[in-house]
Amino acid sequence: MAHQDDLIATDIDAYLKAQEEKSMLRFITCGSVDDGKSTLIGRLLYDSKMIFEDQLNALESDSKKMGTQGEEIDFALLVDGLAAEREQGITIDVAYRFFSTDKRKFIVADTPGHEQYTRNMATGASTADVAILLIDARKGVLTQTRRHSFIASLLGIKHVVLAVNKMDLVDYDQKVLTDIELEYREFAKNFGFKQIVSIPVSALKGDNILNHSENTPWYNGPCLLEYLETVEVDDDRQTADFRMPVQWVNRPNLDFRGFSGSIASGTVRVGDSVKALPSAKESKIKSIVTYDGELDYAVAGEAVTLTLEDEIDISRGDVIAGKDNPPEVADQFEAKIIWMSDEAMLPGRPYLFKTSNKMMPGVVTDLKNKVNVNTLEETAAKKLELNEIGRCNINLDSQIAFDPYDTNREMGSFIIIDRMTNNTVGVGMIDFALRRASNIHWQAMDVDKEARAEQKHQKPAVLWFTGLSGSGKSTVANIVEKRLFARGRHTYVLDGDNVRHGLNKDLGFTDADRVENIRRVGEVSKLMVDAGLMVMTSFISPFKTERRMVREMMGEGEFIEVFVDTPIEVCAERDPKGLYKKAKAGEIKNFTGFDSPYEEPERADIHVKTAEFAAEKCADQIIEYLEENGYLNANGNGQR
């Protein structure tokens, strides 16, 4: 490790002092397979002497064993990590690498150039300030270059280095560089990059990486490292409007109440007037507390604890901002989404959304279009598959304070989490709030759900029948309705017959349409429950996620899941609508149980088996449940 070698030996204290003043830069390298990314990073590590002797020995022996450079050192082997990928010879995930010079510490995200790995590049780009796009001098600007530029721009990178690599293979010809640069500038003009710098390099030979190369006397710009050491990237963040998402409320004792968080943007001073969002309550900064003493002011990137002059209610998930230029508050947005899961994103399906400090349920209400990353064409879409990028409307369960991603990364980004697997399935960048959010004000009505229920002397709820086609859902639901009606209850049955022909006649049987079908039925049921009715719904409703969505729409105890559990052979034999016959003959597609899955409930509230018991008996079982759980008490309401 040879930074200022002399100083290390002669004056270690001066050396350390200088090192402790270094700044930091995060960048990403992207390029296609064989463009030489790993070689470039390996070269930076090697040339900045960040490789220790034992690592070098290992590298030399690895190079001989599995290198692709004959007897020479294969720098790529320094960087390629996981065993599986080393065997395949490709980089399959984002790897972070570190090196430093006397001026800066660098964090490099090395991301793969493979077609299917949009998600990895987006991951690396999300924290990078600079993107190095590798271009093979012999091949010029390719489809991949366009894709990488688009993703870099989508993730908000403003500084791009065009590293035209393998210049040694084109005889260090200046024209090659100029042509590529011209072509690139033309097609990148709409990407919103602040700065594009092109540098002729050879990662393999080391030209223009650390030092100006004698092979390119015609090139007067900075060499790669020089550029990385000097590019200014973060002055804008400190002069932007002040925002601090509250991560943790700090209450060591009754006398201290502070709000801990990392400043997302801007500067905050003691005495500043601030506003907490979404509550919009105002106060002044009393102190900026840190372990190392109180500060007069703090800037973007610092992790601090703020105390306020007034006791206003602030909790995790809120944002503290300057009083005069606060962020917007909304629960409905237009946003760009990158999908990262094998299971497609379906509009209407509930997911969890997490911003930097708040997690809440929500849905993608509308997928407007998806973008082809190679051609940048926008096309209509019903769902978003792995590595696809789409523009969507999003509806969150609660309001958040936000800024558009393009102006503030921390305040405009979110991840999407699957509620069953807990995996991160997508990420999003907010463009703007939909106006509807601020315009709809819920009117608190005097005649409310309780009042309506009381008037009918009943406890409203939905009995949600789920099961295969022909399992007997409608039969049982109709008997239950008759029984309830006979007892003077106010009821309604929603089923395929009265919904598919009207409300949902625009929907088919694809997964996306099934989700939407259930969502609408759920919403209608909710309104009916609000109206005080006892509702029975009879839909296959094959997906757990949607049934859970409906359950969560309703109040506690208002959703009763009835699993009509009938073996598929029995259903197929009954075949009341002749559908199984058609499905077998291949005349209808997406038929549940055949080529579309049915996910059985794990903990249904009521489990009936029509193959073993007559429909009347099953209805008895349901009425019994309603009685035992206080739904049918004489005075109806208030027995929860």
Add this chain to the structure above:
Amino acid sequence: MTKTLTHLKRLEAESIQIMREVAAEAENPVMLYSIGKDSSVMLHLAMKAFYPSKPPFPVMHVDTTWKFREMIEFRDRICKENGLDLIVHINEEGVKEGVGPFTHGSATHTDVMKTQALKQAIDKYKFDAAFGGARRDEEKSRAKERVFSFRSAQHRWDPKNQRPELWSVYNTRKAQGESIRVFPLSNWTELDIWQYIHLENIEIPSLYLSEKRPVVERDGQLFMVDDDRMPLRDGETPEMKMVRFRTLGCYPLTGAVESEASTLTDVIQEMLLTTTSERQGRVIDHDSAASMEKKKQEGYF
């Protein structure tokens, strides 16, 4: 009014943000404390992250019973001074069976007293998030590990199935029984750690500094005779030598280096001028290139 944030300030802020996120979202977090220099930095960051509160989680040391004596004293004193809630976990079954590095070899000893012991402890206390001091620059396979690294209920790590991690938005969700290992020092390098210890004046065990210690040379490495459990081979007599340690672990498995560096700056100076990276002193890592990855899949931290 602007300030230039140094790289150490940025790393510090990132680590603090990660710790606060865990404190806010995990139900029962714990900080794994190995007493080494990285752990010392992590503990210092935890004191900063929640100030004026104390870290809202306990600190846990998985004690293999073969640590340097000084480490144990240091551990108890530091936790006491900082007012931290310390949990010490020992694999009692291993102790009963007399598992140790001399009798069972380094692999078995580490597996039983460290890997298995850690799993036991996490199951016993039902911790759902555990901070560890691992860094991405330590080893090739770690370069790709997430800050929030998900473990199955069997404590396994699946490198092919890691959650995407963007910005500083961390997914802390998991199912019952599953847990998350959190690495707040992911983006620190060894040099950053030393610089920060120097800048912040963080106390570390004096084993990192050279002094005269009783050692024997064995298989080309120097080992300290820390107590009388170390069986001496024929011809071995402990000699007093000026030595220090680059990493701290079980004394029979941790090679010493001869050195005159008896102050922190001397050590940093020597480290910068030397050309052998830090993990070479650790016996467990002398294995095939993919060894660490395999160990992680098996649940080694």
